[in-house]
Amino acid sequence: MTAMPRPQRAAVGELLRVGSHELHVRRDGPADAEPLLLVHGFMESLHWWDRLTPLLSDTYRVIRVDLAGYGCTRADTAFDATAQAALLESVADSLELTGITAVGHSWGADHVLSLAERSDRVTRIVIIGQAPDYSDLPIPAIARLLGFDAVDPIVALAHRSLPEWAFRRIIAQGFAEGFDLTTLEDPAQLYADYRAMSPRMYRAVALDRPKALALRPLDVRVRDLGLPTLVIHGERDRMYDCASTVARYAAVGARTEVVPAAGHSPQIETPHRVAALLRAFCHPVRAPKAAVDEPAG
Numbered sequence: 001m002t003a004m005p006r007p008q009r010a011a012v013g014e015l016l017r018v019g020s021h022e023l024h025v026r027r028d029g030p031a032d033a034e035p036l037l038l039v040h041g042f043m044e045s046l047h048w049w050d051r052l053t054p055l056l057s058d059t060y061r062v063i064r065v066d067l068a069g070y071g072c073t074r075a076d077t078a079f080d081a082t083a084q085a086a087l088l089e090s091v092a093d094s095l096e097l098t099g100i101t102a103v104g105h106s107w108g109a110d111h112v113l114s115l116a117e118r119s120d121r122v123t124r125i126v127i128i129g130q131a132p133d134y135s136d137l138p139i140p141a142i143a144r145l146l147g148f149d150a151v152d153p154i155v156a157l158a159h160r161s162l163p164e165w166a167f168r169r170i171i172a173q174g175f176a177e178g179f180d181l182t183t184l185e186d187p188a189q190l191y192a193d194y195r196a197m198s199p200r201m202y203r204a205v206a207l208d209r210p211k212a213l214a215l216r217p218l219d220v221r222v223r224d225l226g227l228p229t230l231v232i233h234g235e236r237d238r239m240y241d242c243a244s245t246v247a248r249y250a251a252v253g254a255r256t257e258v259v260p261a262a263g264h265s266p267q268i269e270t271p272h273r274v275a276a277l278l279r280a281f282c283h284p285v286r287a288p289k290a291a292v293d294e295p296a297g
Contacts, residue, residue, distance in 0.1 A: 039111050046065060085115040124228045
């Protein structure tokens with residue numbers, strides 16, 4: 001089936017040629033500094049790191065990527081975590097990155113773990129707002145319909161037709177209750193990211209991902225990798241239960257940090273707190289005192 005055209009966001013970085021694809025990559029900070037690779041999740045883009053990046057780019061080389069099917073990346077295939085990780089590996093190879101701290105938000109956690117499994121360029125993992133599997137997030141039975149090619153045009157039409165007011169009610173679940181989306185520097189950014197996403201992503205996240213997580217939950221993969229791992233989870237996350245999430249990761253040796261004021265997206269809701277946690281994880285001796293962040297809402 002021919003890919004449906006999708007709106008493109010304005011590029012804020014460079015288009016890096018990776019095989020037959022062009023990945024939208026943004027680099028900030030000193031070119032010779034320790035690299036932080038920030039990987040977004042479902043319905044997002046590299047802009048979901050806009051608030052966090054300036055808090056880290058004085059010390060680190062911050063690299064953000066629009067995954068295949070998102071933002072300004074010119075690729076409409078390779079949506080599963082393994083294929084996305086192959087693209088990320090090509091970026092790391094092209095930029096000659098070593099000693100990477102790979103940070104994944106939500107679905108991005110799957111991708112950074114897959115990257116670490118295939119490349120020794122990654123030395124640390126950070127998981128933000130993602131449970132090990134879908135135990136706390138059951139997928140509706142109707143999602144099985146996404147397995148039929150005939151449904152693709154219907155999904156694409158529904159995706160294009162969703163008005164912004166309805167989208168805002170959906171995306172609000174990705175933040176703590178009461179968080180005011182209008183306080184963002186660009187309140188229209190979230191909807192623009194959603195519109196730029198390929199409709200084929202629904203099948204990947206609602207049908208393919210639950211099967212993958214059932215076979216190998218993320219906590220099992222963290223255990224098997226054996227790399228230093230930090231898990232940051234918002235206490236007010238409305239998608240995944242905070243207590244059970246941090247308990248499962250802690251049981252396999254990950255360091256866990258709960259952010260009381262945040263929901264599913266601490267890097268947007270409490271960026272100063274997340275930045276302090278990342279610095280302390282990467283350099284525990286010289287880390288500054290954790291900042292007190294703004295309350296959600």
